Amino acid sequence: MNPRHWIWLLSLIVVLSGCAQSTALLRDKSWQRQPGTVRVVIMPPDVQLSELTAGGLLEPKADWTERAREHVASALEKHLQTKGATVVTYEPPASGGEDDSADVQLVKLHDAVGGAILVHKYLPVLALPTKGDRFDWTLGAGVKQLQARTGADYAVFVFFRDSYASAGRVALIVGAAILGVGVQGGQQVGFASLVDLRTGDIVWFNRLFNPAGDLRTAEPAGNAVQSLLVQMPL
Amino acid sequence: MNGPASLLVVLAVFAVTACATPRGAPGALSDVRPAQRPTLDSDEAGLWMQMDRVEQGLRTSGHLVTDTAVRTYLRDILCKLATDYCPDIRLYVVQTPHFNASMAPNGVMQVWTGLLLRADNEAQLAYVLGHELGHYLRRHSVQRWRDVRTKTNVTAVFTVLTAAAGHGYIGSLAQLVALGSIMQFSRDNEREADEIGFELMVRAGYDPREASKVWESLDKERRAGKDSDPLIFFATHPPTDERIDTLKELARKTYTPDRDWTDGRQAYLKAVRPLRATLLRDELRLRDFARTQVLLARLVAAEPASGQLHFFQGELYRLRNDDGDPARALESYERALATGGAPPETNRAAGLLLMRRGEKDRARAAFDRYLTEAPDAEDKSMIHAYLEQLR
Numbered sequence: 001m002n003p004r005h006w007i008w009l010l011s012l013i014v015v016l017s018g019c020a021q022s023t024a025l026l027r028d029k030s031w032q033r034q035p036g037t038v039r040v041v042i043m044p045p046d047v048q049l050s051e052l053t054a055g056g057l058l059e060p061k062a063d064w065t066e067r068a069r070e071h072v073a074s075a076l077e078k079h080l081q082t083k084g085a086t087v088v089t090y091e092p093p094a095s096g097g098e099d100d101s102a103d104v105q106l107v108k109l110h111d112a113v114g115g116a117i118l119v120h121k122y123l124p125v126l127a128l129p130t131k132g133d134r135f136d137w138t139l140g141a142g143v144k145q146l147q148a149r150t151g152a153d154y155a156v157f158v159f160f161r162d163s164y165a166s167a168g169r170v171a172l173i174v175g176a177a178i179l180g181v182g183v184q185g186g187q188q189v190g191f192a193s194l195v196d197l198r199t200g201d202i203v204w205f206n207r208l209f210n211p212a213g214d215l216r217t218a219e220p221a222g223n224a225v226q227s228l229l230v231q232m233p234l
Numbered sequence: 235m236n237g238p239a240s241l242l243v244v245l246a247v248f249a250v251t252a253c254a255t256p257r258g259a260p261g262a263l264s265d266v267r268p269a270q271r272p273t274l275d276s277d278e279a280g281l282w283m284q285m286d287r288v289e290q291g292l293r294t295s296g297h298l299v300t301d302t303a304v305r306t307y308l309r310d311i312l313c314k315l316a317t318d319y320c321p322d323i324r325l326y327v328v329q330t331p332h333f334n335a336s337m338a339p340n341g342v343m344q345v346w347t348g349l350l351l352r353a354d355n356e357a358q359l360a361y362v363l364g365h366e367l368g369h370y371l372r373r374h375s376v377q378r379w380r381d382v383r384t385k386t387n388v389t390a391v392f393t394v395l396t397a398a399a400g401h402g403y404i405g406s407l408a409q410l411v412a413l414g415s416i417m418q419f420s421r422d423n424e425r426e427a428d429e430i431g432f433e434l435m436v437r438a439g440y441d442p443r444e445a446s447k448v449w450e451s452l453d454k455e456r457r458a459g460k461d462s463d464p465l466i467f468f469a470t471h472p473p474t475d476e477r478i479d480t481l482k483e484l485a486r487k488t489y490t491p492d493r494d495w496t497d498g499r500q501a502y503l504k505a506v507r508p509l510r511a512t513l514l515r516d517e518l519r520l521r522d523f524a525r526t527q528v529l530l531a532r533l534v535a536a537e538p539a540s541g542q543l544h545f546f547q548g549e550l551y552r553l554r555n556d557d558g559d560p561a562r563a564l565e566s567y568e569r570a571l572a573t574g575g576a577p578p579e580t581n582r583a584a585g586l587l588l589m590r591r592g593e594k595d596r597a598r599a600a601f602d603r604y605l606t607e608a609p610d611a612e613d614k615s616m617i618h619a620y621l622e623q624l625r
Contacts, residue, residue, distance in 0.1 A: 048287075050280075055386025059379075060280035062272075101294040108291070168387055172394060179398035183390075 024206040024231040025121060025135045031203060033234055034153075040080055040234070041088040041152035041197075045072045046107055047160040049215060052186045054168030064216050071221035072158060079225055080156070083234045088152045102145055110157040113137050114191045117205055139200040147197035155197055158228070160190040162215045188213030192228050204232055265371050268318040277383075278339065278376045285338040292326055292342065299327040299347060299509070307505040308345060308363075311356060315364050315434045323370070331516035333452055337366040339375035350506050351513040352455075352529065354536065356498025357440035358448045361431050368430030374423045385412045428477055432484050441495040442488045446481035449474050451532060459525030511577065514546045523554045541576030544569045548583060560587055578607035582617065589620060598624045 049064040080087050092103065117137055120128050146155060163186040165173065176183045191207040208228045214220040272278035292298070299305065305327055313320035322341045332348040343366055353359040369375070389412045396408070436442050453474045489495070517526055527550060534543045548566030551559040567584040570576035585600030601617050601624075611617070 048283075053383050053387060055383065055388075055390040057383055057386055059277055059383065060284045062279035062283040063275040065283060066274065104290055105294060172390060175391075176394045176398070179394065181394050181397050183394065 024204060025117070026233070027135050027201060027203045031233060038085045038154065038234060039088050039150075039152040040085045040154045040156060040194075041090050041146070041150045042073065042076050042080070043090060043103075043107055043110075043155055043157045044092075045069055045076070045158040045160065046111060047072055047158075047162075047215065050161075050163045052163045052165045052169050054166060054172045056169075056184075058163055059166075068160070068162065068215035068221060071215060071218050072160060072225055075218075075222040075225035076156060076158060076229070078222070079229050080234065083232070085154075085234050088150050090150070093149070102142065106139060106142060106146065107157065109139055109142070110193060110195075111159055113139060113202070114157075114159055114193060114205070114207075117202075118191065118207060121205075122207065135202075135205070137202045137205070139195055139202065141200055143195060143197050143200040150197075152197055154203075154234075155195045156192060156229075157195060158190065158192045158225075160188070160215060160224075162186070162188040162190075162213065164214075164216075185211065187211045188215065188224065190224065190228055192232075194232055194234070206231060263373050263377055266319075266373050269322060277379065278373070281375055281379060282340040285340040285342060288338065289324070289340065289342045292328075292344075295328070297329050299329050301509065304350070304505050304509060307501075308359075311360050312343070312363055312367075314438045315360060316367055319367070319371070323367070329512075329516065331513065331520055335362050335366050337369040337375075339370070339373065341370065343367075343370075347509065347513050347516065350509065351517060352448075352451065353502070354447065354451070354497075354499065355444060356502040357435060357444035357496065359502065360435045360438060360440045360498075361445040361448060363431075364434035365427045365431030367434060368427035369423065371430060372423075372426060374427070378420060378423065388412070425477075425480070428481065429484075432481060432488075436488055439494070439496055441497045442485040444497055445485060446478045449478050449481070453478070454532075455525045455528045458528045460522050511542065511546075514549075518546070518549055518553060521553070523550055526550055539573055539575075541570040541573040541580070544573055545576045545580045545583075548580070552583060552587070560590070563587060578604055578611070581607065582611075582613075585617075585620070589624065594624045 047065060047069045048060060049068050050058040050060050053059055077087050119126050120131065121135065143155065146152075165185045169183075169185065173183045173185055188210040189208065191205065193202045194204040195201065196203050206228055208224065210224065210227075213224050215224060272282055305325070308327060309325055312323060312325055316323055323343050324341055325343050325345065327345050327347065327350075329347045331351070332346055333352050334344075334346040335349055336344045343363075345363070349359070349362060353362070389408050392408045432442065432445050435445060456474075517529070520526070530543065530547050530550060534540070534547065537543060544566050548563045548570060551563035551566060564584060564587045567576075567580050567587070570580050571584070581600045581604035585597045585604060588597035588600060591597075598621060601621055605611070605614060605617055608614075
């Protein structure tokens with residue numbers, strides 16, 4: 001899916017599902033962390049930050065995105081460590097190699113599967129009749145190469161899209177409000193999965209919507225990661 | 235998604251793939267310099283980031299042409315045109331049967347195989363590559379993005395004001411006007427890229443008279459094909475007649491018989507011929523037969539001795555299957571076999587048509603020839619079964 005469509009899709013989901021708080025999904029409701037060491041690899045977070053122009057365009061921001069990626073990655077690591085997991089640092093394989101593209105494909109696959117979960121699990125009108133109450137999405141056996149290379153038991157995948165109203169957009173929102181016309185501001189949406197690297201199954205999934213979040217600075221970025229992962233059973 | 239929102243998404247998508255302030259005008263963006271990268275906090279860096287993401291997907295796309303010979307060939311032409319900028323451009327050859335090439339602000343150039351099927355020679359190809367380089371050198375993507383941003387900003391304010399005054403329809407009208415003016419902007423970009431493409435091909439020694447021929451052939455196909463004219467108001471490319479006239483005029487001023495111009499036809503054919511059967515098969519899959527017929531007629535006129543091209547003309551008739559087409563197909567297959575260089579499938583295709591007509595002896599002879607030419611064919615058991623039936 002074109003990244004530009006994400007924000008619209010996600011906003012739609014949020015609107016239709018009534019701005020609910022983060023509610024996590026578990027593959028197996030009685031699932032519990034195995035005793036002993038749990039090794040978790042954090043996949044490169046798929047983050048993109050944009051500025052919402054007065055005219056309503058999303059202008060991608062490279063500097064914000066770079067900072068946000070670092071904030072999210074370090075917040076993820078800290079969170080998992082406080083949970084007692086052993087964090088395996090993700091090392092990209094030699095550039096241009098086959099593994100490299102395989103990892104990129106996994107992140108893209110997670111974007112697509114996560115998008116499907118958002119649509120079909122969080123939107124009651126689009127619930128898939130054959131799925132029922134089951135939550136059995138998977139990234140498939142393709143994760144095994146990641147398991148072999150990193151030796152991790154689980155992988156955490158995180159997706160964030162965050163937008164901020166430009167000064168012009170803020171002025172338009174204020175001015176329009178005075179005139180009685182509603183204009184939308186920026187918003188933060190994200191989702192995360194815990195993936196079992198032996199099977200590729202998504203054992204846990206959560207999503208986040210926050211019209212006032214900010215990934216550009218360390219502390220609010222930490223809070224966003226915190227509220228996304230707080231219910232993760234690790 | 236509501237109306238204005240979807241309109242804006244459409245605009246955003248238009249803006250990111252290339253396309254003005256006239257060169258040298260005050261306030262115009264300077265040309266990109268070799269090895270130049272935008273500063274990280276700029277809007278241009280945001281566009282680069284977006285396209286880097288697209289490139290990541292492109293690098294692992296299953297539609298890329300992996301044939302190294304043709305990739306090297308295209309790369310060499312590109313470098314001849316781009317000179318100092320050559321290391322900044324990454325060229326991807328994408329297997330898709332439409333005439334297209336595109337340029338992203340971060341240096342990703344795409345060449346679609348429909349272009350390789352259609353260019354007559356290296357000079358025409360060089361002109362198209364030069365046109366795309368023009369978008370890169372003049373930073374058309376960021377120019378266009380800024381233009382769209384300004385225009386949508388103004389429109390948004392106007393829309394809010396008119397909506398507040400209870401005249402929402404005026405806002406919609408303003409959006410339409412803004413859309414038209416954004417498209418206008420890109421037509422200027424295309425004209426400029428045409429000029430730069432022409433300059434670059436001439437500098438590299440290619441025959442300047444070839445540039446306008448690209449659009450002429452394309453225009454003939456377009457008129458025959460399924461795609462009707464887009465509304466001129468929304469057309470992102472200048473009307474073709476105008477482009478052709480401009481390029482012809484430039485060629486008239488530039489061409490001198492004393493200089494040693496080249497069209498590079500032999501080198502071009504050598505590089506593209508190995509791919510041609512695949513490209514023609516892709517083309518036929520579009521089932522836009524009227525368009526393909528125009529294309530094939532042009533290719534056959536240039537190479538009447540190519541059995542391969544006669545075979546594909548036969549394939550076109552066989553697939554179209556209108557009244558009289560089976561007979562036309564058979565005629566083309568027979569011409570292909572008489573000309574030489576036809577692929578072994580020609581005999582199979584002819585055999586099937588003859589079998590359907592009840593001409594058993596001729597069908598059997600065709601199938602026999604097919605098995606002789608392709609003894610390891612995947613479908614040889616099937617052909618043996620047909621031969622049994624025909625006995």
